[in-house]
Amino acid sequence: MKSTKYILSLDQGTTSSRALLIDLNGTICxxxxxxxxQHFPHPTFVEHDPMDILNSQLEVTRQVIQDGCSENDEIxxxxxxxxxxxxxxxxxxxxxxxxxxxxxxxxRTAEYCKQLIENxxxxxxxxxxxxxxxxxxxxxxxxWILDNVDGARSAAEKGDLLFGTVDTWLVxxxxxxxxxVTDYSNASRTMLFNINTLKWDDELLTLMEIPKAMLPExxxxxxxxxxxxxxxxxxxxxxxGILGDQQAALFGNLCLEPGSIKNTYGTGAFxxxxxxxxxxxxxxxxxxTIAWGLKGKVTYALEGSVFMAGATIQWLxxxxxxxxxxxxxxxxxxxxxDSYGVYFVPAFQGLGTPYWDMDAKAAITGLTRGAKRxxxxxxxxxxxxxxxxxxxxxxQKDTGMELKDMRGDGGAAVNNFLLQFQxxxxxxxxxxxxxxxxxxxxxxxxxxLATGFWKNLDELKTMKEYDxxxxxxxxxxxxxxxxxxxxxxxxxxxK
Numbered sequence: 001m002k003s004t005k006y007i008l009s010l011d012q013g014t015t016s017s018r019a020l021l022i023d024l025n026g027t028i029c030x031x032x033x034x035x036x037x038q039h040f041p042h043p044t045f046v047e048h049d050p051m052d053i054l055n056s057q058l059e060v061t062r063q064v065i066q067d068g069c070s071e072n073d074e075i076x077x078x079x080x081x082x083x084x085x086x087x088x089x090x091x092x093x094x095x096x097x098x099x100x101x102x103x104x105x106x107x108r109t110a111e112y113c114k115q116l117i118e119n120x121x122x123x124x125x126x127x128x129x130x131x132x133x134x135x136x137x138x139x140x141x142x143x144w145i146l147d148n149v150d151g152a153r154s155a156a157e158k159g160d161l162l163f164g165t166v167d168t169w170l171v172x173x174x175x176x177x178x179x180x181v182t183d184y185s186n187a188s189r190t191m192l193f194n195i196n197t198l199k200w201d202d203e204l205l206t207l208m209e210i211p212k213a214m215l216p217e218x219x220x221x222x223x224x225x226x227x228x229x230x231x232x233x234x235x236x237x238x239x240x241g242i243l244g245d246q247q248a249a250l251f252g253n254l255c256l257e258p259g260s261i262k263n264t265y266g267t268g269a270f271x272x273x274x275x276x277x278x279x280x281x282x283x284x285x286x287x288x289t290i291a292w293g294l295k296g297k298v299t300y301a302l303e304g305s306v307f308m309a310g311a312t313i314q315w316l317x318x319x320x321x322x323x324x325x326x327x328x329x330x331x332x333x334x335x336x337x338d339s340y341g342v343y344f345v346p347a348f349q350g351l352g353t354p355y356w357d358m359d360a361k362a363a364i365t366g367l368t369r370g371a372k373r374x375x376x377x378x379x380x381x382x383x384x385x386x387x388x389x390x391x392x393x394x395x396q397k398d399t400g401m402e403l404k405d406m407r408g409d410g411g412a413a414v415n416n417f418l419l420q421f422q423x424x425x426x427x428x429x430x431x432x433x434x435x436x437x438x439x440x441x442x443x444x445x446x447x448x449l450a451t452g453f454w455k456n457l458d459e460l461k462t463m464k465e466y467d468x469x470x471x472x473x474x475x476x477x478x479x480x481x482x483x484x485x486x487x488x489x490x491x492x493x494x495k
Contacts, residue, residue, distance in 0.1 A: 006069070007453055008078045008237065009444040010057060011437075012166050013245065014086075014103065014267040015314070017056040019064040020437065021075075022444045024453070026463035028437060030068030032060040039100060044107040046349070047100035050088045053166060054173055058232070065233055078174075078228065079241030079447030081248035081439050082166035083267075084189045087141035089152065089214070090169070092162045095177060099149045101166070102141040105268075105307055105349040109140035110358040116140075121207065128194045128201055130279055130288025132356050136305065138165060139191035143208045156211045163214040165189070167242045171225060174239065179226035182216045184298060185247040188290040193218070195279055195290055198298065220293035221247075222446040241446025246270040247291050248442030250301060253407045253433065254464050256457060261395075261403060263388055264439065265412035268352075269309035271391045272301045273399070284394045285354035292446070302398065304391030305352035308362075309384045310412040312346040316380055322373050326412070333378040333417045341366040343489035344379040346387075351490070354394045359495040366489070381415065385422040386486040392426050405429040405469075409438040416470075424474035425483060434465040 006029065011018040015038065021030040036056045039047040069075065085104035090097045102108070113133050116125070122133050131137060142163050146153040155161050164172060168182045187193040187200075192210065194201040200215050219225065221243050227236045243251060246264060250272045253262040258276035263269060272291065279288045279300045291301040308315075313329050316322045323329050347360040364376065396403055408419055408430045423430045435441060448454040474482075 006075050007444040007448045008061070008065070008075045009440040009447070010061060010078060010080045010170065011245075011440040011443065012053060012057050012080070012082045012170060014083045014105070017053065017060050018440065019057070019061040020440045020444070021064055021068040022441065026435070026441065028435065028440075030064045032064040032067070034060050042108070044110070044349075046103040046106040048086070048103055050090070050097040050101045050169060053101060054170065057170060062233060075235070075237050076453040077238045077240035077447040077451040079243075079443030080167050080170055080239070081243050081245050081443035082170070082186070084165060084186060084244040084246065085136055085138050086166050087138045087145070087163065088166065088169045089142065089145045089161055089163050091155070091160055092177070093160060095173070098152050098155070098161065099145050102144065104136055106141070107135045107349055107358055109135040109144050110350070112140050112143065113358065125191065125204070126281065128196070128204065129191050130188065130195050130281065131191050132285065132287065133191070134356055135358055136352070137189060137191035139204065139208050139210065142210050142214070146210070156214055159211070159213045161214055162216070164216055167244070168216045171239060171242070174228045174232055175226045176229040180216045181225050181242075182218055183221040183242040184218060184290040184293040185221055185244040186242065187218045189244060195288065195300070222292070222294050222450045224450055238451060240448070240450035241443050243292060243442050243446055245439045246272055246303065247289070247301065248440075248446075249409055249438040250274060250291055250442065251445055252438035252440070252442030253409060254461055255407065256461070259401060262407040262409065262438070265309050265384065265408060265410040265418065266439075267309065267311045269306040269384060269388055271304040271388060271395065271406070273395060275300050275302055280399070282398045284398050285356055286394055286398055287353070294449070302395060304354070304395060306384075306387040306391065307349045307352050308346040309387070310410070311348070312344070312380050312384060313412065315346075315348065316377060322377055326415070329377050329381055330415045330417045332374040333381050336372070336374045336378055339379040339382055340371050340375040341368065342371050342375045342379040343486055344376065344383040345489050345493050346380070346383050347493050351494070353391050355490070355494060357494050360493045363489070363493045365492060381418050382421055384412070384418060385425050386483065388422060389426045389483065392428065403428055405431055407431045407433060409433055409436045411436070419470045420473070423470040423472045425479060427472045427479065429472070430470040432467045432470070434467040
């Protein structure tokens, strides 16, 4: 007799694909991960091969099923969480991408976005989508593909091409091309979706010259969308949850009440605050986004976006060779008392919230003869916390709320130095959950609710456990002095 033991969570990220088996108690019973190549064909371009995304995700998912499931174990449902905004266009007849995936970090559409701003579209787009005009989002990336890939525009106008963010690409392939779908959270990151009407916006599609037939159907974040083809995993599995990675982390952290807040320290760093059933438009550079759609109701969030967090540490390792692994960054940072006046501004893909400068370039400032490797590494970790503090400052101003604490998750949240410095520079308690895999948990929770694996939100709340709370220890004067130094460093890179 078969037993329904697991939810399968597919966590497709910017640098790796992962699959996790999660049981009824919210315990991760099995995990498998694989990195895949990053492509940089131009200094400001970032691409992935869509087949690398798909194949790496299939490989780790098959492995985790093989390692964690017996023949008698049944997977109740599959949930997907994904790197957002990354744009894939493929031929619906052949299933082949017409171009590489243009990654959310890519800045190739910056000039087009400037034209949109110069043509007085910023206010209209902000009111409809909750977003600022930036190369970060999917709409301009779709237009770039249609305008720059031979035959793409004519094929799209004939109805032969499909667009999807990574969730859509995965579902389409897992279902043998039968299901072209996304959820509210991912649709709200395209700069094409009206977050008030909950529909693709005809005015925006006309403005960016994107055929509506390319776009997926938009549905809630927790429901049975389709079943996987049996040939894919050896069994047909219901696909029951889709959430963009940052919204998934908000859900996985069980930030279910308005005012609750989390920050995910991943490739980038993204802070989201649950704002409830009504969208709150920011006047200071925060994004208004859809957190999730659940049981006929939409929940909104305010978001601050930092493009480089864990990727900054990756750059130190891979490009400069200053560290052998991420863990060494903590050891080196703790080996010195301070950064020796060094500031690291990681504007490798411009700067997001609250600056929104697409042309800013990275810089290391304050270098003197006495600066050592440890000082530069410490400055890089401090930079992540400073950028998050930029967002916290704006979020408190925009909402009129004085924040007391914040949940911190994601891969870089294992770094104790980073979270302690965050607590110090932001004067907040940083709560690290026992399970920092909040993104994967959010997708699993959505899928489990869709199938009755978990009965309701109250049952999920019983799984909330914390590992450690980092409390502020820095004096007010020191905090002010350090942060002013950071703001001065940022000014030096703004265009």
